[in-house]
Amino acid sequence: MHAAQNLFVRVRLAGGATGYGEVAPFTALTGEHRAASERACRELAERLLGKSAARYRAVSRQMQEERPGEPAARCGLETALLDALCRAAGIPMWAWWGGGASGPLETDVTIPILPLPRALELARQWYGRGFRAFKLKIGAQIEADVERVLRIAEACPEVRFLLDANQGFTPDEAVAVLHKLHRLGERVLLFEQPVAKNDIQGLASVRARSTILISADEAVATVADARRVIEASAADVINLKITKSGLLETLDIATMARTAGLKLTIGGMVETRLAMGCSLAIALGWGDLYALDLDTPLLLAEDPLVGGYRYEGPRMTVWQAPGLGMEPRAPASRG
Numbered sequence: 001m002h003a004a005q006n007l008f009v010r011v012r013l014a015g016g017a018t019g020y021g022e023v024a025p026f027t028a029l030t031g032e033h034r035a036a037s038e039r040a041c042r043e044l045a046e047r048l049l050g051k052s053a054a055r056y057r058a059v060s061r062q063m064q065e066e067r068p069g070e071p072a073a074r075c076g077l078e079t080a081l082l083d084a085l086c087r088a089a090g091i092p093m094w095a096w097w098g099g100g101a102s103g104p105l106e107t108d109v110t111i112p113i114l115p116l117p118r119a120l121e122l123a124r125q126w127y128g129r130g131f132r133a134f135k136l137k138i139g140a141q142i143e144a145d146v147e148r149v150l151r152i153a154e155a156c157p158e159v160r161f162l163l164d165a166n167q168g169f170t171p172d173e174a175v176a177v178l179h180k181l182h183r184l185g186e187r188v189l190l191f192e193q194p195v196a197k198n199d200i201q202g203l204a205s206v207r208a209r210s211t212i213l214i215s216a217d218e219a220v221a222t223v224a225d226a227r228r229v230i231e232a233s234a235a236d237v238i239n240l241k242i243t244k245s246g247l248l249e250t251l252d253i254a255t256m257a258r259t260a261g262l263k264l265t266i267g268g269m270v271e272t273r274l275a276m277g278c279s280l281a282i283a284l285g286w287g288d289l290y291a292l293d294l295d296t297p298l299l300l301a302e303d304p305l306v307g308g309y310r311y312e313g314p315r316m317t318v319w320q321a322p323g324l325g326m327e328p329r330a331p332a333s334r335g
C-alpha cells in the first residue's frame with residue numbers, strides 16, 4: 001500500500017469534553033471504503049445527538065444493529081465517544097479498561113512479502129532499532145516464503161516470529177510450511193490465518209497437525225465468528241482488530257475467547273496512532289495479551305497527531321492524560 005485514506009471523527013459532549021476516533025476502512029477485508037464510511041458516520045452521528053454518553057454500550061449496540069457491515073465507521077464513533085467519556089471522567093482510556101499492565105508494552109513490526117534482499121535489509125534495519133518480534137507475511141509461494149523466514153531468522157538471532165499467511169495456503173500447504181520451519185522451534189510464536197477465512201474445518205485440521213499455536217484473524221470479525229472457531233477447536237489464538245469488528249464487539253470477542261481459554265493478540269489495518277492508541281489502551285487495560293501488532297503508525301510518512309503514547313523503538317509509552325491524550329494536528333485545517 002502507498003497511502004492510507006482514513007477519517008478522523010470528533011464527538012463533543014454537552015459538558016464540553018471532546019473525543020476523537022479514527023475510521024480506517026480496509027476494502028480488501030471488509031469491503032468498506034472511505035466515501036461509504038464517511039456517509040455511514042454522518043448518518044450514525046445524527047442519531048447520537050441528544051443521547052447520553054454514559055449509555056455508550058446501548059449506543060454502540062444500536063449502531064451495530066443499524067450498520068452491521070460498517071465496522072470501521074462504528075469503530076471511529078465508538079472510539080471518539082469513549083475518548084470523550086474518559087476525558088470527562090479524567091482518566092486515561094487504559095484505566096477505563098482496567099489498567100491490567102504494569103508498564104510499557106512492545107509491538108512487533110511487519111515485514112511484508114518482498115524479494116529476499118529487500119526483506120533482509122528491512123529486517124536488519126528494524127533489528128538495529130531494537131525490534132525483537134517480527135510479523136512475517138507469507139502465503140505467496142512456499143519455497144520463497146520458507147527461505148525468507150529462515151534467512152531472516154539467521155540474520156536476526158534474538159527475534160521471535162508471528163507468521164501471517166493472510167489466507168494464502170490450503171491446509172496441506174500450511175502444514176508443509178510448518179514442517180519446513182520446524183527447526184525454528186519456540187521462536188515461532190504463532191501462525192496466523194493460514195487458510196481461507198471461511199474454511200473453519202481446514203483451520204482446525206492445520207491446528208490438529210501443528211505444534212505451533214494457530215491464530216484466527218480474518219476468520220473472526222464478529223462474536224458469532226468467534227463462537228464458530230471456538231466450537232470447532234480451530235484456533236489457539238484470536239487476533240483482535242477494532243476496525244474489523246467495531247470497538248465493543250472486539251471486547252465481546254476478547255471476553256468470549258479468553259473465557260474459552262484462547263490467547264489474544266491485537267493488531268490493526270493501516271492506522272495512525274489514534275486507532276492504534278485505542279488498541280494499545282485495550283492491551284494495557286487487559287494486561288495479558290499474547291503479542292501486539294500495533295506497528296502501522298511507524299510505517300506512515302507522517303504522524304497527524306500530537307500527544308498520547310510514543311514509540312521508543314518497539315516500546316509504546318504509557319500516557320497519563322485523560323482519554324487517548326492526543327489531538328489531530330491543526331484540526332481546523334482538516335475540516
Ligand SMILES: [Mg+2]
Nearest residue numbers: 164192193217
Ligand atoms: Mg493477519
